[in-house]
Each structure stands twice: as C-alpha cells, then as structure tokens.
Amino acid sequence: EVQLLESGGGLVQPGGSLRLSCAASGFTFSSYAMSWVRQAPGKGLEWVSAISGSGGSTYYADSVKGRFTISRDNSKNTLYLQMNSLRAEDTAVYYCAKDGTSGSYPYWYFDLWGRGTLVTVSS
Amino acid sequence: QSALTQPASVSGSPGQSITISCTGTSSDVGGYNYVSWYQQHPGKAPKLMIYEVSNRPSGVSNRFSGSKSGNTASLTISGLQAEDEADYYCSSYTSSSTYVVFGGGTKLTVL
Numbered sequence: 001e002v003q004l005l006e007s008g009g010g011l012v013q014p015g016g017s018l019r020l021s022c023a024a025s026g027f028t029f030s031s032y033a034m035s036w037v038r039q040a041p042g043k044g045l046e047w048v049s050a051i052s053g054s055g056g057s058t059y060y061a062d063s064v065k066g067r068f069t070i071s072r073d074n075s076k077n078t079l080y081l082q083m084n085s086l087r088a089e090d091t092a093v094y095y096c097a098k099d100g101t102s103g104s105y106p107y108w109y110f111d112l113w114g115r116g117t118l119v120t121v122s123s
Numbered sequence: 124q125s126a127l128t129q130p131a132s133v134s135g136s137p138g139q140s141i142t143i144s145c146t147g148t149s150s151d152v153g154g155y156n157y158v159s160w161y162q163q164h165p166g167k168a169p170k171l172m173i174y175e176v177s178n179r180p181s182g183v184s185n186r187f188s189g190s191k192s193g194n195t196a197s198l199t200i201s202g203l204q205a206e207d208e209a210d211y212y213c214s215s216y217t218s219s220s221t222y223v224v225f226g227g228g229t230k231l232t233v234l
Contacts, residue, residue: 044227044228045163045225047214047222050222059222062220062221095169100174106222107157109175110171111171113168115168116168
C-alpha cells in the first residue's frame with residue numbers, strides 16, 4: 001500500500017528540539033522529492049521544507065531557515081525533520097508529503113500526504 | 124497573512140457550479156504553471172485535486188477543473204455534491220526565497 005506515516009510529535013518547551021520521522025512505503029522513495037507541510041490549529045497550510053530525491057538539495061521556508069533541518073535515508077525509506085530552537089508559533093500538525101512527479105528536483109505539488117503528527121511548543 | 128488570496132467562504136446548492144479564486148503576483152501564480160489545489164475535510168490530510176494549473180490526478184472526478192488568467196488561478200467544481208463540502212487550498216511555486224506559498228483556504232458549504 002502506498003502510504004506515509006509520520007511520528008515523533010509531542011509536547012516540547014520553547015527553545016527545545018524535536019525530531020520528526022516519516023516512513024514511506026509502496027513507491028520508489030528515492031525517486032521523489034519530499035516535503036514537510038504544517039498546519040497550525042484552526043489555520044491554513046504552510047510549506048516548511050523540501051529535499052530532493054537524492055538528498056543533495058534542500059529547501060526551507062524563511063520562517064524555519066536556520067532552525068530546522070530536513071534529511072532522508074533512502075536505505076530506510078524515511079524522511080526526517082530536525083527542529084531546533086522551537087517557538088510557540090511552530091505549534092502545528094506536521095504533514096509529510098510526496099512530490100507528484102519523479103525527478104531530480106521538486107515539482108512543487110504533493111500527491112500523497114501522511115496523517116500528520118502534532119507538535120506543541122509550550123511551557 | 125497568506126501569500127495567496129482566497130475568499131474565506133463560498134457556497135452553492137447541490138448540482139450547481141462554484142468557482143474559487145486564488146490571487147497572487149507575477150512572482151508566483153502569474154509567473155509559473157506550478158499552481159495546485161487541495162481539498163481537506165475536517166481532521167483529515169489534504170488531498171491533491173489539481174496540479175500544474177489544470178491537470179487532474181487519476182481518481183479525481185472530472186467535476187473538478189482548474190484554470191489561470193494572469194495572476195489569478197481558479198478552481199471550478201461543477202455538479203456540486205454534499206461530499207464536496209470541505210476546505211480548499213491553492214498553492215504555487217514562488218521565486219521568492221520561500222519556494223512554495225499557500226492560500227489562506229476557502230470553506231465550501233453545500234447548502
């Protein structure tokens with residue numbers, strides 16, 4: 001079955017760190033760029049970060065640049081998001097999303113989404 | 124404030140057609156054909172409905188169509204059905220340093 005399954009969310013204090021994981025199955029993981037997209041409670045979608053299929057190129061939204069790091073392990077079919085210096089405004093459901101077209105670089109649309117994992121930043 | 128502007132809400136009766144607009148700039152919607160649309164039901168993950176302005180993924184009803192004119196993209200849903208009631212988001216690649224921008228979302232109510 002083609003699916004994405006996020007894990008690693010939870011409650012963390014401001015300034016703390018958290019690492020999210022996304023396990024992929026049912027498709028050739030290394031052939032697709034992957035992204036993280038978040039949604040604050042009751043709010044809209046916000047793209048966070050993307051990584052090329054090989055992992056050699058990474059992309060970040062201005063709001064997380066310098067604090068978050070995206071990576072992937074193609075041998076484990078897993079995507080990661082290391083989140084440091086967390087702020088209250090980072091509180092959101094974080095979705096893992098697969099690029100819609102295979103290729104060396106992102107095509108900037110997402111045809112498969114996970115169920116999401118909730119990150120709450122609060123003291 | 125979202126980078127792309129969508130109406131907060133639209134409504135229509137079963138069988139009718141509605142259109143949701145998504146207005147950006149020449150740096151995003153107007154400059155690239157990387158506009159996509161997503162449907163999100165409460166508590167669920169988003170679902171891709173349209174990509175690259177007007178392409179429909181396999182499995183998505185042909186009642187859904189997309190278009191673009193200048194800096195404004197549009198999603199049209201014809202033959203409204205009760206299950207179409209959801210939030211809809213547009214998205215575009217942008218030449219700014221943030222790569223991808225979303226609209227604020229439009230809540231569709233089927234009366």
